[in-house]
Amino acid sequence: MAAAVEFTKRQREIIAIVKREEPISGAKIAARLNLTRPTLRNDFSILTMTGMLDAKPKVGYFYAGQHVPSLSFATLYETPVAAIMLQPVLIQATTTVQDAVTSLFMNDVGSLYVTDANQQLQGIISRKDLLRSTINGGDLSRNFASLIMTRMPNVVTTIPSARVLDAGYLLKEHQVDSLPVLAADTQKVVGKITKTRLMTYFIEQGLKIEQD
Amino acid sequence: MAAAVEFTKRQREIIAIVKREEPISGAKIAARLNLTRPTLRNDFSILTMTGMLDAKPKVGYFYAGQHVPSLSFATLYETPVAAIMLQPVLIQATTTVQDAVTSLFMNDVGSLYVTDANQQLQGIISRKDLLRSTINGGDLSRNFASLIMTRMPNVVTTIPSARVLDAGYLLKEHQVDSLPVLAADTQKVVGKITKTRLMTYFIEQGLKIEQD
Incomplete structure (x- = not known):
């Protein structure tokens, strides 16, 4: 069972930041966006669950999106x-x-x-x-x-x-x-x-x- | 920009519960699974973001999955x-x-x-x-x-x-x-x-x- 997710503007910003600065911690990403870390918790979950980001403990987030080509039924x-x-x-x-x-x-x-x-x-x-x-x-x-x-x-x-x-x-x-x-x-x-x-x-x- | 999500076993269980008992509150779903509500927060986010579930304040969750056909590049x-x-x-x-x-x-x-x-x-x-x-x-x-x-x-x-x-x-x-x-x-x-x-x-x- 699977489904398609459209990313929000904020999630796309996070991806862009990680692509540029990987590995980068959640705290640093939050700072770049002028937001708190807890505000971004859901976004990080979505981005790792969809395989866009990889999280390594004590290191930070990596971009992993190229391995998960996306496909939408509607498109x-x-x-x-x-x-x-x-x-x-x-x-x-x-x-x-x-x-x-x-x-x-x-x-x-x-x-x-x-x-x-x-x-x-x-x-x-x-x-x-x-x-x-x-x-x-x-x-x-x-x-x-x-x-x-x-x-x-x-x-x-x-x-x-x-x-x-x-x-x-x-x-x-x-x-x-x-x-x-x-x-x-x-x-x-x-x-x-x-x-x-x-x-x-x-x-x-x-x-x-x-x-x- | 979009991506495909494979749901976890727990998320599939939540979908099954909502299909059976909609509308149902997050607290009740947690009870069915013998888990706490905070434990399920990420799952609810994923399921609503992917369009599988709909949340109405003070009413609960509805199943909405039939409107989001899923498609995988690999398949x-x-x-x-x-x-x-x-x-x-x-x-x-x-x-x-x-x-x-x-x-x-x-x-x-x-x-x-x-x-x-x-x-x-x-x-x-x-x-x-x-x-x-x-x-x-x-x-x-x-x-x-x-x-x-x-x-x-x-x-x-x-x-x-x-x-x-x-x-x-x-x-x-x-x-x-x-x-x-x-x-x-x-x-x-x-x-x-x-x-x-x-x-x-x-x-x-x-x-x-x-x-x-």
Whole structure:
């Protein structure tokens, strides 16, 4: 059983002092802050329990925080989709399969969104859809995107205010690679969230925490 | 700035008492544990600071822990690759491109690993490689996997003891979809880690924490 602690301003000041002057006694830290030692008792408890500080009897406090990377559920999982979504590549229903494949490679993406003139989503085309279409043969310059796309309302979508966790849940449950992000009011396509984007996001957060 | 706290046995006992008897005064909790109130002062500080308990003056302590999901860097990011890797789909260098595409769809995977008779990795084929090959035309039943695969030593690989964070870093930096996992000693292919697998892993961990 564990929980996350947000440190108070005073606790962050104590950490800063210890980082600068370690080893340093509790009395000296209190003096730096113009406070009495008993006032700081709780802060010292919190800071040693969380592993930020190490206390050695008769020597003082040491900084030990680098060994306890901190992670908050809210920061990691409750970030809104809007904060990490990507620009989608849009094509039209009358784009040929040939041009769709070219667009996929040119933009180095895994999916294309088919929209009408008002940026309303009509469908989505994945790398897998294109591979299925090319292997089946036929004239790729005469087949239209509308023929091979997954069509609305069968496309799983999300909204900008959804949490990263919710978007990931949809990608996982529906086994899709990409989620169009639609404005909650106008339903216009405003972004995309992909498995790759989410994976990269989680790894970047982990690397950042490790370097803290 | 935040940190993770592991609760002590006594703190877990306090939480259990409060869950059962809330609202309950500090004095009563001390009595249940056969301890004095001052002895518990630090524990109460920790438990309220971490959001596990709520204190209302003249009323007592309430359980508030469900609002503070806990997350540990070690659990989330330092899990070894071996714990979450998948079984790869293996083909041979002499498998035709046609059969490779069939294998990709049949197994519903994004990549195929090309190995020799000793399970040594020779190369890897992605959905993108196959799409490029099919769009370029030619007789897919006469082209071999060896022609279109990314060839060793140009394949980015990992080992079972690597951390999830390390594997994700490689996927991200090299912009590949799939990492063969090779046994550190024999170099045999023993698994695979994909962007999808990592994304699913992070989301599953998040859902689990939320439900705790």
